[in-house]
Amino acid sequence: xxxxxxxxxxxxxxxxxxxxxxxxxxxxxxxxxxxxxxxxxxxxxxxxxxxxxxxxxxxxxxxxxxxxxxxxxxxxxxxxxxxxxxxxxxxxxxxxxxxxxxxxxxxxxxxxxxxxxxxxxxxxxxxxxxxxxxxxxxxxxxxxxxxxxxxxxxxxxxxxxxxxxxxxxxxxxxxxxxxxxxxxxxxxxxxxxxxxxxxxxxxxxxxxxxxxxxxxxxxx
Numbered sequence: 219x220x221x222x223x224x225x226x227x228x229x230x231x232x233x234x235x236x237x238x239x240x241x242x243x244x245x246x247x248x249x250x251x252x253x254x255x256x257x258x259x260x261x262x263x264x265x266x267x268x269x270x271x272x273x274x275x276x277x278x279x280x281x282x283x284x285x286x287x288x289x290x291x292x293x294x295x296x297x298x299x300x301x302x303x304x305x306x307x308x309x310x311x312x313x314x315x316x317x318x319x320x321x322x323x324x325x326x327x328x329x330x331x332x333x334x335x336x337x338x339x340x341x342x343x344x345x346x347x348x349x350x351x352x353x354x355x356x357x358x359x360x361x362x363x364x365x366x367x368x369x370x371x372x373x374x375x376x377x378x379x380x381x382x383x384x385x386x387x388x389x390x391x392x393x394x395x396x397x398x399x400x401x402x403x404x405x406x407x408x409x410x411x412x413x414x415x416x417x418x419x420x421x422x423x424x425x426x427x428x429x430x431x432x433x434x435x436x437x438x
Contacts, residue, residue, distance in 0.1 A: 251287060265301075268299055272296055272299075281323070297323070310341045310402040311401060390422070390426075400432045406431070407429055408428055
């Protein structure tokens with residue numbers, strides 16, 4: 219620009235390079251879409267192309283885009299159209315090599331990384347799941363003190379914000395080696411009351427560490 223201050227020149231040069239890069243990237247995306255559409259129309263390669271792109275390249279081709287290119291009405295139909303994935307991973311509980319069959323890429327990502335999500339997906343084999351469910355059932359039956367009385371809920375929630383609770387929770391997590399006591403998961407850990415009889419003065423055995431998945435199952 220004619221009257222542009224000299225100190226802005228480097229910035230303007232970078233902005234210009236960015237615009238050219240974006241234009242080039244858009245052109246590459248168009249070429250990618252064209253190539254995928256050709257595969258989608260190919261009877262010989264359609265199935266294997268969809269399976270490979272869905273399970274192995276979803277970080278590069280978003281589900282909605284892939285569904286559109288393959289003529290699928292909804293991204294939710296992708297997993298079914300791509301076919302089931304089988305993968306061998308070590309069970310977190312018994313450490314046995316187990317064949318898992320994730321039903322979606324999200325489930326696969328959870329199995330591979332044990333992501334810290336609202337309801338984390340943990341690598342647990344079927345026998346260990348059965349044992350966990352049995353332990354959950356026993357845990358429900360053994361719980362003393364029942365549910366909190368309605369009038370005590372405000373005091374309970376205030377207590378959960380106190381330093382005393384933070385110390386007891388930290389001690390429970392340390393004792394459990396920062397693992398869920400039922401599924402061995404490492405994320406979204408919570409200290410669960412096995413009894414409310416000594417609320418505010420809990421003994422170590424009054425608490426058990428559960429991931430939010432197992433905790434949800436317990437209360438469910």
